[in-house]
Amino acid sequence: GESVGLHLPTLSVQEGDNSIINCAYSNSASDYFIWYKQESGKGPQFIIDIRSNMDKRQGQRVTVLLNKTVKHLSLQIAATQPGDSAVYFCAEIINGGSQGNLIFGKGTKLSVKP
Amino acid sequence: DTGVSQDPRHKITKRGQNVTFRCDPISEHNRLYWYRQTLGQGPEFLTYFQNEAQLEKSRLLSDRFSAERPKGSFSTLEIQRTEQGDSAMYLCASSEFFGPGTRLTVL
Numbered sequence: 001g002e003s004v005g006l007h008l009p010t011l012s013v014q015e016g017d018n019s020i021i022n023c024a025y026s027n028s029a030s031d032y033f034i035w036y037k038q039e040s041g042k043g044p045q046f047i048i049d050i051r052s053n054m055d056k057r058q059g060q061r062v063t064v065l066l067n068k069t070v071k072h073l074s075l076q077i078a079a080t081q082p083g084d085s086a087v088y089f090c091a092e093i094i095n096g097g098s099q100g101n102l103i104f105g106k107g108t109k110l111s112v113k114p
Numbered sequence: 115d116t117g118v119s120q121d122p123r124h125k126i127t128k129r130g131q132n133v134t135f136r137c138d139p140i141s142e143h144n145r146l147y148w149y150r151q152t153l154g155q156g157p158e159f160l161t162y163f164q165n166e167a168q169l170e171k172s173r174l175l176s177d178r179f180s181a182e183r184p185k186g187s188f189s190t191l192e193i194q195r196t197e198q199g200d201s202a203m204y205l206c207a208s209s210e211f212f213g214p215g216t217r218l219t220v221l
Contacts, residue, residue, distance in 0.1 A: 034210055043205055043212035044157065046116070089156050101147055101170065102210070104156030 012111045019077040021108045023090035026071060030092035034102065035064055035075045037086045044089060047075070077110075085112045116140070118213035120206050126219045127196055134192045135216045137206030146189050147207040148181055150174065151215070157205055163189060196220045 013019045025033070031052040036044035048059045050066050050073075057064050063076040073090050087109050091102040117140040127133050139146050144165050149157035160179070162170040165186040175181075178196075183189040193200055196218075203215040 036212075041217075043116075043118075043215045046211055049210070091156070101159040101162055101172075102149075102157070102207075103159070106154070106156055 009106070010109045010111070012113060013080050015080060015082060015112050015114050017080055019075075019080045019084070019110060019112075021075045021077075021088050021090075021110065023073040023075075023105060024071060025073060025090070025092045027092060027094065027103070028068075028071065029094050030103075032093045033064070033066065033073055034091045034093075035062070035073075036089045036091060036104075037084075038089065038107070039086045047088075080110075080112050082112045082114055085110055116208070116211040116213065118206060118208045118211055120204075120213040120216050122216055123214060124217045124219075126221065128221050129196060129198060131196055132192065132194045133196055133218065134190055135204055135206075135218075137189045137191070137213060139187070139189070139206065139208030140211060143208040144186075145209050146183060148189070148191050149205040149207065149212075151203040151205055152201075157212075160191075160204075193218075 034049045035047045037047050038044045048062050048064050050057045050064045055066050061078045065074045087107040089104050089107045091104045093102050119138045121136045146163040148160040151157040159172050160175050161181045163183040166183050178194045181191045198220045201220045203217050205215045206213045
């Protein structure tokens with residue numbers, strides 16, 4: 001069935017270290033992916049997106065990698081800071097986001113130790 | 115701040131009451147979505163508007179739920195005869211950008 005899942009429900013890292021959050025998706029028709037950060041009591045915040053015709057995209061301190069062969073997505077956060085502590089969701093969409101809805105996984109909680 | 119606003123931010127109601135939430139999306143964004151999120155879960159799709167047309171509804175959207183976007187700008191989500199299971203965060207998204215959500219608690 002269609003689902004977006006995460007390998008690890010929680011991740012604890014030391015401040016300054018790099019974080020890697022993983023995500024597996026099952027719908028091979030998905031062609032647009034977004035990583036969201038959600039802090040407690042707030043709505044999901046768009047971090048970075050990637051289309052299926054790419055395998056890597058970089059933002060400020062974040063990199064998203066897409067492996068379509070194994071249907072795997074990862075979010076790398078460089079030099080993790082306490083403000084990065086949140087739940088991270090990957091979401092997939094079919095049809096390039098021009099229509100249709102996002103499908104979310106359960107999320108990974110990132111805790112940054114000072 | 116994504117530019118998407120939702121009102122109210124919190125709503126506490128008694129079982130059986132009706133509630134209505136409002137979403138003001140980013141100007142000129144044609145696509146507007148409603149999602150529901152319960153604790154520890156990712157957001158779940160409820161319904162989708164392209165301008166004023168409601169194009170898709172999830173099976174989660176029972177007949178007690180209704181959404182409108184009359185002029186293709188703001189949208190409302192109404193829940194009639196609320197049940198305790200309706201307690202959740204209701205999120206509005208303007209394309210891929212989310213508002214702060216409305217936290218509903220049904221007593």
